[in-house]
Amino acid sequence: MVEVAVMGYGVVGSGVVEVLTSHFESIARRAKEEIRIKYILDVRDFPGSPFAEKFTNSFEQILNDPEVKVVAEVIGGLEPAYDYVKRCMLAGKSVVTSNKELVAAKGAELLKIAQQQNVNFLFEASVGGGIPIIRPISQCLAANDVIEIAGILNGTTNFILTKMIREQMSFQDALSMAQRLGYAERNPEADIEGYDACRKICILASLAFGKHVYPDQVYTKGITDLTLADVEYAGIWGGVIKLIGQVKKLDDGRVEVVVAPMFISRDSQLSGVDDVFNGILVRGDATGDIVFYGKGAGKLPTASAVVADIIDCVKHIKARKYLYWEDGSSDYVAPYEESKIAVYIRAQAAEPDAAFEAAQKKFGAVRRLYRANASEGEFAFVTGNVLPVTDIKAKLCELKQEGVKVLSMVRISDL
């Protein structure tokens, strides 16, 4: 029998307790050990709970109990999670977590401690909820060089965009609906500003390419500026707008990482990933494109990923799973301004036809998009060639000086 502690009894934590209890026998069969919850750490009391006697509000009790071999950290946020996780591993316990903020900020450091202490630090649930993605990247694709990863990594924004695309709901209305349904938090900033997706692409980038990418190194743009006009133009262009987190390996050893809304062609496997679902595309040199699709959040999917990690820790209680990346560096992520992209632009001018012609002269090959109920003076186009972001900004600046008001700019994905 192996004893474990669950730190945090929120949505995911209570799910972990539920899965460990309800699947007790099948888990014991798979782990070849019975897994018993010894403690549940929470500042709150749960007197009516069937697990009432397991609750503790003392982290030290868990830390100092040598019988606890594996700890699940599902508190979320940086502190006190970071402190707890570190001290648990230094005390010789393996740790599993669903905490993407923690892994994105401190992954390299925590993986190093795990290595030194010969314990495991696993975090399958930190990306993609119940979708297996960390393991497939680290194990199954071991014989394959990953070239690029791109994904719809945040279910809340994907739900909002789906409502905007399918039902012409405004951003605000769709956000309110997501909040009513419990898909978005009261303070939705982490989702709609792209911070959550940013943490996840940092984790995937670090894992796939072996070096830590930190959130503050990643150009991150959310979906708050998107309008129904942009959604309509994306449809006319032949696709949909999705919030994409993307990382590519560059030839010079650096990586290009971005989180931004993008036009995705209807031919792309990611274009059909709707509602609260996540889809993650892994492009390998041998395997080609592989896409993983499923619910990227939610109590039970996320909990089942945490529990799968617990099982793996129990099976490898004396061995170590190989999962490692080294620390990052300030010059490892290429500046966003250097990346070459194609864009969609929606603008307004007193004489839109003339303004479009001026734009065409600056951007070269462009394709103009028309919609039925364009507002007065509106015009829109997509560029045909990729250009460095700096150049695009310079050209837009010139257009502005010529009296053009740029209303939206959205990147065109090459996925």
Added chain:
Amino acid sequence: MVEVAVMGYGVVGSGVVEVLTSHFESIARRAKEEIRIKYILDVRDFPGSPFAEKFTNSFEQILNDPEVKVVAEVIGGLEPAYDYVKRCMLAGKSVVTSNKELVAAKGAELLKIAQQQNVNFLFEASVGGGIPIIRPISQCLAANDVIEIAGILNGTTNFILTKMIREQMSFQDALSMAQRLGYAERNPEADIEGYDACRKICILASLAFGKHVYPDQVYTKGITDLTLADVEYAGIWGGVIKLIGQVKKLDDGRVEVVVAPMFISRDSQLSGVDDVFNGILVRGDATGDIVFYGKGAGKLPTASAVVADIIDCVKHIKARKYLYWEDGSSDYVAPYEESKIAVYIRAQAAEPDAAFEAAQKKFGAVRRLYRANASEGEFAFVTGNVLPVTDIKAKLCELKQEGVKVLSMVRISDL
């Protein structure tokens, strides 16, 4: 350093040698050991090959060389692969294989030998080519009961169906094209009759539910009878026809397994899996639906899956990966006749309206489908309720006696 042998130098075998050689250093880093190919077994000689000195046509040389710790079997077919794999494991070597025929026919027996000999028997490449699916099912979903698995498991038939759907190509023309492009073999029977998909669903079923399902227990229907009329009606109904392998756990402990063309709604994630791609849906009680998508065949994707298994064997040279299912039994798979399904029926009668009314009386809720260029006397409908296959057959028999000629029947999927 660990020495390995590759048995078979066909498409996959040469790919395995290529991946092991071209990714030598990154593989060594991941396996924490250099992996060297000591032998390549083939009856043919390859005098100009850079690996010429590694070739042998003597299986005994590999078997009796204690330095060879891991053997990749990529010969294909039942014999001599079965004999070789068994003897290698009995000699204490781990074996990895891409051979779905072997795993579908002999998996339980070979897994038992692996257990007794304390070696590994891994077969990630046997299903889904380079798509990681065996590991995610056995590991990541450990904390989750799998309820159902369904997938587009054969790229050749999916290519043919895609051509029929998108370009109104006839089955024969699409098959010829697939043969020209190298997607279908000269003798395409294993693909188009569904045998290949059947082997793969047997492997997935055995793995997910812990008991061997043998190919001869599975009702298997290929795509040779499908016509463009059926494809058109599927579109009018609101979907596409795909060849699906499916397994469900029944409440009584048995499983329902089938391989057959099915109408798939456009809302299903599997409906967008086109061309030679595979898509596999795993439905778990905690995770909900997870879909894995990618190229299900091809030299390098399959080879990279074989090499990932080799790496895993090297990392677990003294430990064992937990991968096991027990032997099957004749009453484990529910008879196909008992399964309750909805169907699409295309038929012909002297008076189609009257014949449809007669059908409606027999089947209850049905929805008639109309197409523009229906042939003389043709009518088509889908049933609304699910009925046991036996009942459907009995009703169709009655219709035949009333002068109705049934031209096609295709199952309607609930995916």
